[in-house]
Amino acid sequence: MKITLVKKILADGSPCKKCGEVERKMREAGHFDRMDEVLIADERDPASPGMLLAGELAVDRAPFFVVEERGKPPAVYTVYLKFVKEVLNQKTDEKDELKEILDNNPDLDFL
Amino acid sequence: MTAREIPAGKVPTTEQRLDVLDLDSRLAKQAPQEIIASALEQFDNIAISFSGAEDVVLVDMAWKIDSDIQVFSLDTGRLHAETYQFIDRVRDHYGIQIDVLFPDSAQVQALVREKGLFSFYQDDHKECCGIRKIGPLRNKLLGLDAWITGQRRDQSPGTRAAIPVIQDDRAFARKGETLTKFNPLANWTSSQVWQYIRANNVPYNPLHDRGFISIGCEPCTRPVGPGQHEREGRWWWEEATMKECGLHAVNIERKP
Numbered sequence: 001m002k003i004t005l006v007k008k009i010l011a012d013g014s015p016c017k018k019c020g021e022v023e024r025k026m027r028e029a030g031h032f033d034r035m036d037e038v039l040i041a042d043e044r045d046p047a048s049p050g051m052l053l054a055g056e057l058a059v060d061r062a063p064f065f066v067v068e069e070r071g072k073p074p075a076v077y078t079v080y081l082k083f084v085k086e087v088l089n090q091k092t093d094e095k096d097e098l099k100e101i102l103d104n105n106p107d108l109d110f111l
Numbered sequence: 112m113t114a115r116e117i118p119a120g121k122v123p124t125t126e127q128r129l130d131v132l133d134l135d136s137r138l139a140k141q142a143p144q145e146i147i148a149s150a151l152e153q154f155d156n157i158a159i160s161f162s163g164a165e166d167v168v169l170v171d172m173a174w175k176i177d178s179d180i181q182v183f184s185l186d187t188g189r190l191h192a193e194t195y196q197f198i199d200r201v202r203d204h205y206g207i208q209i210d211v212l213f214p215d216s217a218q219v220q221a222l223v224r225e226k227g228l229f230s231f232y233q234d235d236h237k238e239c240c241g242i243r244k245i246g247p248l249r250n251k252l253l254g255l256d257a258w259i260t261g262q263r264r265d266q267s268p269g270t271r272a273a274i275p276v277i278q279d280d281r282a283f284a285r286k287g288e289t290l291t292k293f294n295p296l297a298n299w300t301s302s303q304v305w306q307y308i309r310a311n312n313v314p315y316n317p318l319h320d321r322g323f324i325s326i327g328c329e330p331c332t333r334p335v336g337p338g339q340h341e342r343e344g345r346w347w348w349e350e351a352t353m354k355e356c357g358l359h360a361v362n363i364e365r366k367p
Contacts, residue, residue, distance in 0.1 A: 058279065078281050086286045095218065098241030098249070101282050107262060107274060109345065111162060111185060111244045111327070 001069050003087070004037045006050040008062035011043040018103070019063040022080045031088060061104060079104055138276045143295035144172050146276055147259065150293040151177050154257040158183050160248075161209065163194040164316055164326040165304050166261025167201055169295065171313045173259070174205045183210040183251055187243035188219065189328035197316040204314050212247040219243065229330060236331055236346050243328075252283040257291040265300050266325065267342045301341070 005026075007019035026032040041050025041062050050062070057066065057076050065077040067087050077083035081097040084090050102108055138146050150157060151173065158181035159169050173180040184198055202209045222230065222242055231239045252258060262274050274297045284290040296304065301324070308315055318326055322334025324341035335344040 060273070075287070076281055082282070094246070095238070095241060098245040099237050101245050101249070102237045102241050105282055107267075108245065109267065111160070111240070111248065 001067060002036045003034055004039060004053070004066040004068070005035045006039045006041050006053055006059075006062055006064050006066070008050065009040055009042040009044070013044065016062060022063050025080070029084075029090075031084065034088060135275045135277045139298065141276075143168075143299060144176070146293060146295035147173050148176050150257060150259055150277075150291075150295070151180070154291065156255055157181065157257040157259065158210070158251075158255055159259045160184075160261070161198075161201070162261065162326065163190065163198050164261075165301075165308065165319065166296070167197075167313055167315060168304055168307050169259060169261050170201060170205060170207070171307075171311060172295070174207065178205075178207070180207065181210070182207055183212055185244050185247055186211045186213055187328050188214065189243070189330060191318060191326070191329045191332070193318050194316060194326060197314070200314055210251070212251055214243040214247050218246065231331065231346075232348060235349055249283055252280075252290060253285055255290065257293065259293045259295065261296050262294045263296045263299055263301070263304070267340075 005023075007023065008016040010016055023032065026035075039050040039053060040048055041054055042048035043051070045051065046055075053066065054060070054062070054064070057074065059076055059078065061078055063080070065080075065083045065087070067075045067077070067083075069075075075087075077087065079097070079100055081092045081100050085092045085097070138149060141149070147169070159173055161167065161170055161182050161184050163184060170180070170182055186195075198209060198211070201207075219242055222239065226234070226238075258280075264272055264274050274294050276294055276297050278292045278294070280290040280292040307313065316323075316326060322336070323332060323344060324335055325345050326332055327345055331346055333344050333347065335341060
């Protein structure tokens with residue numbers, strides 16, 4: 001299994017706050033060591049590796065995780081705690097999961 | 112290849128995932144009724160998310176195509192009395208079942224015990240919405256292959272400007288499977304929705320006649336005045352925050 005984390009640099013050159021927050025949580029939980037590759041999606045550079053991967057997999061937000069396993073198509077996770085639960089097989093707090101979904105999907109405010 | 116051709120329980124290939132983009136570019140030029148018809152043709156296990164507001168047009172359009180359409184609503188426990196009455200009115204008008212979903216009572220109790228009944232005015236609305244809306248929604252979507260929403264681009268330039276007509280819903284998909292989300296009204300304006308409602312005598316929530324445009328929970332919804340955007344009627348006490356999670360679409364181009 002190969003796990004890739006894609007984090008973003010904003011168009012003004014600053015790092016994406018959400019990406020930094022997720023990375024901090026990953027390091028605290030020891031999850032960052034499970035990453036085989038970390039790519040940068042630099043909004044200033046459409047040819048940056050993270051932007052190219054996002055385009056290829058039709059992902060429109062960051063951070064995101066790509067899980068590749070032999071003989072299977074890549075699986076994309078845009079919700080960190082979903083990734084933790086389903087890929088790293090670790091317990092998560094449901095309240096935190098629901099809040100992360102809402103944080104990452106502001107368009108859900110239509111509900 | 113259509114989404115229906117992806118066998119249930121199978122992980123779609125990258126090629127199949129990208130078909131959503133192909134479908135979007137095709138469906139984006141079509142009328143909402145055609146998009147709904149296409150969705151219902153592709154998926155059997157599909158339902159409409161009905162909020163009790165002007166997205167009733169989806170119910171009307173879908174019911175005219177298939178009177179057995181599945182519809183669900185999220186009952187947060189905090190809706191206006193008018194919205195509850197309206198949900199029942201829609202149920203009776205169309206003769207359909209509306210699956211009314213409730214939040215997990217233990218989670219609601221824990222939140223209220225810890226923070227009271229109006230914590231969203233002090234914190235923000237996300238913790239409460241997470242428990243009262245997102246939890247029940249996720250449980251429902253785990254049992255579906257596709258869903259239909261009333262999201263429109265003009266509802267919020269900040270958060271919905273790039274809403275596609277069809278999307279691969281990765282947030283709520285079952286592990287290793289896909290969930291397809293249709294937004295047939297994405298390209299419609301509020302004016303078009305209301306023209307449809309009036310031209311087709313579609314029942315609507317009486318709160319709309321009292322200045323409410325976007326309707327959610329009672330404590331978090333207010334009528335708006337002339338010139339105000341409909342989003343100003345929701346969570347008005349919260350500062351508009353920078354939505355920076357999106358990758359600018361202009362920079363993401365699909366590889367040939």
